[in-house]
Every structure is written in C-alpha cells, then in structure tokens.
Amino acid sequence: MRHRIAVIGGGPAGLTFARVLRRHGYPVTVFERDPAPDARPPGGTLDLHEQLGQLALDKAGLLAEFQALSRPEGQAMRILDTDGTVLRDWRPRPDDRANPEIDRGRLRDLLLGTLDIRWGRTVTQVVPGTSDGALVRFADGRQEAFDLVVGADGAWSRVRPAVSSATPHYTGVTSVETALDDVDTRHPDLARLIGDGSLAVYGVNRALVAQRNSGGHVKVYAQFRAPLDWHTNLDPADVEALRSTLLALFDGWAAPVLELLRHGGTFVHRPLHVLPVSHTWPHVPGVTLLGDAAHLMPPLGAGANLAMLEGAELAESLAGGPDDLDDVVRAFEEQMWARAGRWAKITTAGLERLVSPDPAEALALFDQVQPS
Numbered sequence: 012m013r014h015r016i017a018v019i020g021g022g023p024a025g026l027t028f029a030r031v032l033r034r035h036g037y038p039v040t041v042f043e044r045d046p047a048p049d050a051r052p053p054g055g056t057l058d059l060h061e062q063l064g065q066l067a068l069d070k071a072g073l074l075a076e077f078q079a080l081s082r083p084e085g086q087a088m089r090i091l092d093t094d095g096t097v098l099r100d101w102r103p104r105p106d107d108r109a110n111p112e113i114d115r116g117r118l119r120d121l122l123l124g125t126l127d128i129r130w131g132r133t134v135t136q137v138v139p140g141t142s143d144g145a146l147v148r149f150a151d152g153r154q155e156a157f158d159l160v161v162g163a164d165g166a167w168s169r170v171r172p173a174v175s176s177a178t179p180h181y182t183g184v185t186s187v188e189t190a191l192d193d194v195d196t197r198h199p200d201l202a203r204l205i206g207d208g209s210l211a212v213y214g215v216n217r218a219l220v221a222q223r224n225s226g227g228h229v230k231v232y233a234q235f236r237a238p239l240d241w242h243t244n245l246d247p248a249d250v251e252a253l254r255s256t257l258l259a260l261f262d263g264w265a266a267p268v269l270e271l272l273r274h275g276g277t278f279v280h281r282p283l284h285v286l287p288v289s290h291t292w293p294h295v296p297g298v299t300l301l302g303d304a305a306h307l308m309p310p311l312g313a314g315a316n317l318a319m320l321e322g323a324e325l326a327e328s329l330a331g332g333p334d335d336l337d338d339v340v341r342a343f344e345e346q347m348w349a350r351a352g353r354w355a356k357i358t359t360a361g362l363e364r365l366v367s368p369d370p371a372e373a374l375a376l377f378d379q380v381q382p383s
C-alpha cells in the first residue's frame with residue numbers, strides 16, 4: 012500500500028491512527044492546528060477501558076508504557092449527598108486494571124513518541140473527488156491532495172462538512188471547569204474529601220465533580236442545566252463574579268463541598284454539545300471521520316476510548332486490507348457507526364440521569380455501572 016494518507020488533528024484519534032499505521036510501516040501525514048504540543052493546557056484526566064482505549068494502545072505497541080504511566084487507584088469514586096453525607100465510597104482492588112486514569116498530557120506524549128507532526132497547520136476545508144484526490148485547504152492558503160483524508164479534528168471538525176451536514180447541538184447542560192494545584196499540601200481537607208480518584212455530588216439539575224490528576228492537580232467541574240447564553244451578562248475576566256454566581260447556583264450545599272469552588276483561579280465555560288445519536292453519512296470516497304468529529308457525545312468516559320480504538324482499527328485495516336481504499340473505509344465506517352451509536356445512546360441517557368431533577372437517578376446509574 013502506497014497511498015497518500017493524511018489525518019487532520021493530533022488528538023487521541025489522530026495520534027493513535029498515525030502510531031498504528033506507522034507501526035505497520037506505512038507513511039501518514041498528521042496536520043495539527045496547535046503550533047506545538049504544549050501550546051495549550053492538555054485538559055484533565057481520562058479513564059481508558061480495557062476493551063477500548065487500552066486495546067488501541069496494545070495495537071500501537073504502547074500498553075506496557077501506559078500501564079507504567081496510568082493511575083489504577085484513580086478509578087476510586089466517592090459520591091456525596093448535597094449535605095455532605097457519603098453515599099458511596101468505591102475503591103478498586105489493587106490489581107484492578109479495568110479503567111485506569113491517565114493525564115491527557117501524558118497520553119498525548121506517549122502517543123506522540125517520535126511521530127512527525129505538521130504543527131500549526133489549521134485545515135479550513137476538504138474537497139473530495141478532485142482529479143488529484145481529496146484536496147485539503149489550510150488557513151495559510153496552502154493546499155495539498157491525498158488519496159485518503161481522515162478527519163480526526165474533534166467536535167467542530169472542518170473535515171466533517173465534506174461528508175455530512177450535521178453540526179453539534181447544545182444538550183442543555185453546561186459545565187464550568189476550575190482547578191486546584193498542590194491539593195495535598197495546600198488544601199489537605201479537600202484532598203481527603205476527594206480521595207484517590209473522583210468525587211461527585213449530585214443535586215437537583217446540577218452536579219459538582221472533582222477529579223484527581225497526577226501531581227496533586229485536581230479538576231473541578233460544576234455541571235448544571237442552563238440556557239446556552241446563561242453567562243452573557245458575566246465578564247469572563249471577572250473570576251470573583253463567576254465564583255459568586257456558581258456559589259449561588261449551589262447554595263445550600265455542604266460547606267466542605269463548596270470549598271471546591273472557592274479556590275480555583277480560573278473558570279472555563281464548556282457548554283456540552285453533541286452530534287445526533289447514530290450520526291452516519293453516505294460514504295464519500297477519499298474522506299472519512301474518526302472520534303468526536305464523527306460522533307461527539309456527552310463526556311461520560313467513552314469519547315477518547317472510542318476515538319483511539321477507531322484510529323487503531325482503521326490503521327490496521329488499511330495496513331492489512333485490500334488495496335482498494337474505499338472498500339476498507341466503507342467496512343470501517345459501518346463498524347464505527349454501530350459501536351459509536353450504542354455508546355451515544357448510553358452516554359446521552361447517562362447525562363439525563365446525572366444532571367437530573369431527581370438526584371436518586373445518578374446514584375441508581377452508579378450502582379448499575381459499578382455494583383458493590
């Protein structure tokens with residue numbers, strides 16, 4: 012196989028695709044919008060499932076390194092009532108490797124390895140079916156043609172319009188993210204409250220979730236139902252105004268829980284958008300999608316896992332499959348759509364239950380997923 016293959020986006024999907032393809036000895040060009048790997052904060056922690064993300068890392072030959080870098084103890088989950096009562100306190104067995112956590116930055120570095128990435132190359136459009144193949148247009152005015160362009164450019168994909176008119180829509184749930192550093196030394200009470208993994212508190216139509224990353228870093232997510240424009244009257248630079256607004260939203264919750272919101276130095280607004288459940292498209296020769304670009308869903312522990320497995324599977328199929336790219340990609344798409352559709356249904360229903368008018372729904376969901 013000596014096809015010209017490009018992947019747009021150096022996230023979990025694109026990097027896993029490139030790593031596995033390269034492991035099989037095939038060249039691939041990765042275009043990434045960020046100017047450098049550390050151009051922006053890498054984000055929080057990801058749990059990688061044995062049958063999804065970890066399987067993808069195995070296909071990339073990186074499972075042993077992942078096991079050394081990941082935090083199995085990070086699977087721990089504590090759920091509190093809004094009055095601070097501990098409702099569940101689940102801890103993994105020491106040998107439990109079902110869903111260990113890894114910092115996104117560490118995962119990115121692991122996948123990057125010695126891959127050659129074209130940094131700072133923002134794609135604006137992909138035009139399939141030109142006489143020279145699929146044409147990739149860049150923000151800097153350049154363009155390049157390939158036999159296959161793989162869109163792994165996330166939620167707001169610029170590749171997606173080449174195959175589908177679908178766009179993400181707002182779920183009605185928004186998330187505001189803040190973070191604590193050196194939690195064990197600077198906020199020891201909070202460190203104890205959070206434990207080794209995640210802490211979640213579910214109230215009426217709102218939730219507070221804290222997740223431990225490595226190095227005493229904790230990400231805190233305040234999630235609630237609100238109109239998309241709920242914050243238009245707030246100055247994003249006015250941290251104290253944002254803090255007071257959030258504290259008012261969670262008014263009446265136990266004081267130790269509210270401490271999670273009192274110390275963060277910045278608040279990042281992330282309204283949760285999704286693509287339609289079971290998003291598919293009529294196959295377009297020379298272009299396909301992976302990960303969030305194909306099936307953006309609520310952030311309930313599946314998106315990066317699916318993105319990575321899809322990247323690994325498409326790469327393996329291209330390396331081992333027939334020479335006809337289209338046959339390989341068609342078969343891959345059918346498989347991706349079926350699995351992603353199942354997960355989109357699960358995570359969409361999950362979000363409804365986690366940020367719900369009846370907080371007992373969240374607890375029932377946890378008991379279903381993690382029976383004691």
Ligand SMILES: Cc1cc2nc3c(=O)[nH]c(=O)nc-3n(C[C@H](O)[C@H](O)[C@H](O)COP(=O)(O)OP(=O)(O)OC[C@H]3O[C@@H](n4cnc5c(N)ncnc54)[C@H](O)[C@@H]3O)c2cc1C
Pocket residue numbers: 019020021022023024025042043044045055056057058059132133134135163164165166167168169301302303304310311312313314315316317318
């Ligand atoms: C708070 C939160 C917690 C989450 N936790 C988990 C979890 O525990 N487990 C899990 O499996 N999933 C989790 N997810 C979901 C997960 O983050 C995503 O599903 C995953 O990152 C998707 O990977 P991707 O490679 O498809 O897209 P992305 O990670 O979005 O990567 C896309 C890449 O493409 C680049 N790019 C974008 N546009 C362009 C362009 N025009 N040109 C060139 N490059 C471009 C971007 O810079 C980026 O590097 C979480 C999500 C959130 C928001």
